[in-house]
Amino acid sequence: MQACQVIFGDELTISREFLEYVQLSGVKSAYRKRAKETHPDSLVGQGQVAQLRGAQQFQRVQKAYKNLSFYLDAREKGVRVAVVSPAARANPYQAGRTARTDFNRKRAQARHRQKTAGSAGQGCGYSKERPSHNGTQGNLFSGRLPNRPLLFGHFLYYSGLVSWQSLIKALVWQRSSRPRLGEIGCRFGWLSPEDVFSLLRSPDGRPIGQRAVDRGLLTPRQLNTLLALQKSQQKRLGEYFVQNRIFEKARLQEILRRYYAHNYRQSKRARQAC
Numbered sequence: 001m002q003a004c005q006v007i008f009g010d011e012l013t014i015s016r017e018f019l020e021y022v023q024l025s026g027v028k029s030a031y032r033k034r035a036k037e038t039h040p041d042s043l044v045g046q047g048q049v050a051q052l053r054g055a056q057q058f059q060r061v062q063k064a065y066k067n068l069s070f071y072l073d074a075r076e077k078g079v080r081v082a083v084v085s086p087a088a089r090a091n092p093y094q095a096g097r098t099a100r101t102d103f104n105r106k107r108a109q110a111r112h113r114q115k116t117a118g119s120a121g122q123g124c125g126y127s128k129e130r131p132s133h134n135g136t137q138g139n140l141f142s143g144r145l146p147n148r149p150l151l152f153g154h155f156l157y158y159s160g161l162v163s164w165q166s167l168i169k170a171l172v173w174q175r176s177s178r179p180r181l182g183e184i185g186c187r188f189g190w191l192s193p194e195d196v197f198s199l200l201r202s203p204d205g206r207p208i209g210q211r212a213v214d215r216g217l218l219t220p221r222q223l224n225t226l227l228a229l230q231k232s233q234q235k236r237l238g239e240y241f242v243q244n245r246i247f248e249k250a251r252l253q254e255i256l257r258r259y260y261a262h263n264y265r266q267s268k269r270a271r272q273a274c
Contacts, residue, residue, distance in 0.1 A: 003071075006064035007031055008201075024072050026197040031065045139163050149263040149270075152256075153237055161255065162246065170240040178234030181209050184226050190218060 004022075007030045036042070038058040046054075140160045153171060156162045162170075182199070185191030195217050199208050209226065212218040218226070238256070241247045247255065 003064035003067040006060050007034055007068060022072070022200065023193045023197065024069070025193050027065070027068050027072065031061065034061045035065075139165075145262065147266060147269075149266045150259075152259055155259045155262065156241075156255070159255075159258075162241065166241075166246070170237055173240050174234055174237055178230050181207075181226055181230055184229055185212070185218065185222075188226070190222050190226070 007027060035058070038054055038061050040055050040058060042054070140163055141158055142160055143158070145155075145158050150158065153167050157164055157167050182191060182196035186193060186196065191212065195212070196208075199211050199215075199217075204211070209218065209223045213220055213223050238247070238252045242249055242252055
């Protein structure tokens with residue numbers, strides 16, 4: 001984040017969404033501008049102190065551009081680079097202790113999951129709920145299924161198969177796995193990298209697609225098309241529970257059949273009531 005402030009300026013609001021969408025072309029453009037402003041040649045004839053400060057600033061710009069290029073390259077390869085918080089920079093000793101504690105805790109949790117993986121779900125192909133990612137057992141719903149059509153995630157919860165906490169984690173995983181709207185728009189030629197960069201520089205809490213429509217960069221029909229494509233390319237919710245060994249594939253197929261049967265019965269009942 002500090003590298004972004006050096007390259008783009010202090011007036012830019014850095015958010016997770018910005019880091020996800022920023023493109024190398026935008027970084028290069030901002031870098032050239034900053035490098036030109038801070039280049040030592042532009043300070044010829046000024047005092048020695050001003051030249052020294054300018055040289056230091058120019059070096060910071062070079063380092064920031066190198067760090068951002070590394071981040072973008074890692075992001076394109078699917079590697080998530082941890083962002084160091086200001087608190088960690090201010091107290092690296094404490095940050096190191098915290099990191100070691102987190103590592104040991106996660107390793108202990110992984111060993112516990114491995115020990116329970118062999119026995120959990122034997123005979124039925126699934127475990128109703130394994131320990132959650134923070135080591136605690138999630139609360140399972142124990143009532144009756146609602147008499148209405150349900151989304152698949154809600155069906156899992158109301159069937160007592162997963163906890164609400166696990167369902168939220170699955171939905172976050174699904175959302176993070178889908179392609180970014182700006183990338184799809186650029187692929188179709190409806191948006192340019194400069195358009196996306198401009199939208200990310202001025203976040204106002206609204207989705208990027210809605211802001212693109214308000215600025216006349218997309219039509220409502222184009223936005224709906226992009227949203228439909230984005231949704232169609234995201235991973236299915238059930239894959240999360242298979243990957244995390246909450247369900248086996250065969251058991252997931254059985255649950256899906258029950259899910260479709262439930263929604264069919266509820267839809268048929270609603271039609272008959274009309």
